[in-house]
Amino acid sequence: MTLTQVQKYLLSCLSGLLISFSLPLSIGGHPLPWLGFLAWIALVPMLLATQNESPKSTYRFSFITLFLSFSISLSWTYYAMHNFGGMSSLASILTALLLSLLMAALLALAPFTAKYLQRKTGQEYIVLLPVCWVVFEFVRTFFPFGGFPWADLSLSQSPFIHFIQFVDITGVYGLLFFIVWINQILSEFILHRFGMKQSFLKQKITLSIFFLVLVFGYGVYQVQTFASVTQGAPRLKVGLVQANIPQDKKWDEKFMVTNLFLHQEMSRQLFKANTDLVVWPEAAFPQMFPEAVSSFPPEVFGIPKTKDEAYLLFGALTTDDHQHLFNSAVLIDETGKKKAVYHKQHLVPFGEYIPLANVFPFLHKLSVPVGDFEEGSGRSVLPLSMGRFSVASLICFEGVFPQISRRQVDAGASLLVSLTNDAWYGPSSAPHQHLAHTVFRAVENKRSLVRAANTGFSAVVDPLGHILQKSPLFDQSLIVSDVSLIEAKTLYTKLGDWFPWSCVAYIAIAFLFSFIKRRGSGEKSVWV
Incomplete structure (x- = not known):
């Protein structure tokens, strides 16, 4: 599956639009229908565009996706700055775009890091990408300026009660991991259909189905047992x-x-x-x-x-x-x-x-x-x-x-x-x-x-x-x-944020392994 540069840019923009429309949006005071299911396929075009790209090129295409997404989902910042902040329309637009640029620049490090570690350690991208995505979304809760974790992909799933119950174990970061995982398996399946060999594809699909059943089953259990949990509980x-x-x-x-x-x-x-x-x-x-x-x-x-x-x-x-x-x-x-x-x-x-x-x-x-x-x-x-x-x-x-x-x-x-x-x-x-x-x-x-x-x-x-x-x-x-x-x-x-901290530890170990491997073999950098 060979794509031109123009097609890759278009696919990156398509992912940005899909992410935006998977989140709650209101245009001109009119809320759009909630299309949270789009989150499960939103990253696929970007992943297809970056399939055979270097870490540097992966960062570029991912940045385009995320900058477009944040520019749309955070457009409300313009309203506050222009109407109540005393800023001109131009200054408000530029400030809103600067915030989107900052968020995109940070989160685009997730696919960049995953691509680098894939090349250096040989690990599967389907594991590295969700882990890295969780890590950099976790970073967004602290940085910059004390954190701004607004409009992450998990937000798209808030109406889907049965799919979100397991956040009482992992926090929203487990849900983020699962969404990115499914996007990656779908992109690998599409590439497989175009004749590109994908390693362990059947095993990955089987594991994905297992995760899906486990998450949904846990949600069903929580919903069905909710009445017994609250029965006899004090009420206010x-x-x-x-x-x-x-x-x-x-x-x-x-x-x-x-x-x-x-x-x-x-x-x-x-x-x-x-x-x-x-x-x-x-x-x-x-x-x-x-x-x-x-x-x-x-x-x-x-x-x-x-x-x-x-x-x-x-x-x-x-x-x-x-x-x-x-x-x-x-x-x-x-x-x-x-x-x-x-x-x-x-x-x-x-x-x-x-x-x-x-x-x-x-x-x-x-x-x-x-x-x-x-x-x-x-x-x-x-x-x-x-x-x-x-x-x-x-x-x-x-x-x-x-x-x-x-x-x-x-x-x-x-x-x-x-x-x-x-x-x-x-x-x-x-x-x-x-x-x-x-x-x-x-x-x-x-x-x-x-x-x-x-x-x-x-x-x-x-x-x-x-x-x-x-x-x-x-x-x-x-x-x-x-x-x-x-x-x-x-x-x-x-236990708090045990899941994202586990992802941080995983990436730290992967970097340590790649460093030791590089020192031993004398390999050159694969950043570009």
Whole structure:
């Protein structure tokens, strides 16, 4: 199967489009049908284009695929920077493209590294590529700027309940491995049909079918036994407030009293419905206040004076004794007494803090004008204690990182609560993708997850990943739901990221082996 350079470039672009359309997308405010099944074939054109290429050429074609994919799936960054960051259209476009370029340059190292190790060690590409893909997606959770693991391939599978249950063992990285594995076996099968001999093809197909049956069977088992797991588990009646306050009015002093009054009235309705916990979105309280404040008048939050044993969790901006600014979640009881505070520990780069701002002061001009926040530390990252049980608070961007919710559930949280304000992103793909990310946090830890979003989507997700309730975007909505509080911990909760670290170890050993082999034989580099 001989391809021209033009055909290889076209195939690389086709893969980029397939990846993009496998993820949640919204164009012009109109969400596209979810085509998550495309993820299982999305990489095939790129893999065909790079079949006989050198590591350097493989990197080039892979970069084209990933740059196109990220440019489409991360296009929502333009909306925030242009509409609320004070940036021109051109500057917003260039910044969004720069982010896509950075993500593509990093992830394209996966096929590049796999191709290099294949040539140096003789190992099968079908093993090396998924392993390398997991490693560099894992790197994206930490680098650059503290991590930006948005829109990975696993995101495409969030509606497919039976296929995602095993992430409670491996995390989303096991799902990533399996998706890339299937793409590679399909590309080898196509090449075989064109007369190109593929080593151990029958064995690989047999192993792939075995994996498929194992993953699906585990999912069926989890779904069928879910009722028995939750039977007898404590339940909590939760109310979610979605006030739908436009971003340009959220911090306008003329609207602060109106905004607070709206949250009061909506909360009052929820407390009348005998909810145990009412949740406001991120930064819903319209004024900054010192962390030292120990109590509030309950009527400020719409809590009736006759209410017994109830809680309200609200987002607010707080300061400590040193005037450090935090994006916080504050828990109060029915008397208005502050029970606990959680400070957001993973901040949004160029939104809540400026990376390298001390070195390059001009970078302050690129930031959406939110503030110069501090990360939470120490006690503030522990679950919020609520009498008989605890909740884990995930503020906005934190719902994208598996490690945060895992640590809090491992520390005793029996409910995940996500507070967010996606008004920054308008009717783009971001709210759809953001919700899909948080679905995996519920499944990984087998915890119910409730999500209060200023403009949507507010939602209730069960421990299997079913979205039980979801509000419309840009609509004033109330959600009331009884959620189960499961105490048992999953293997992922207990062991954390054992799977990607195993992949890191595998690649490290492969590099060591190739180095020793090269030193012994005097071989030349095969990077190009």
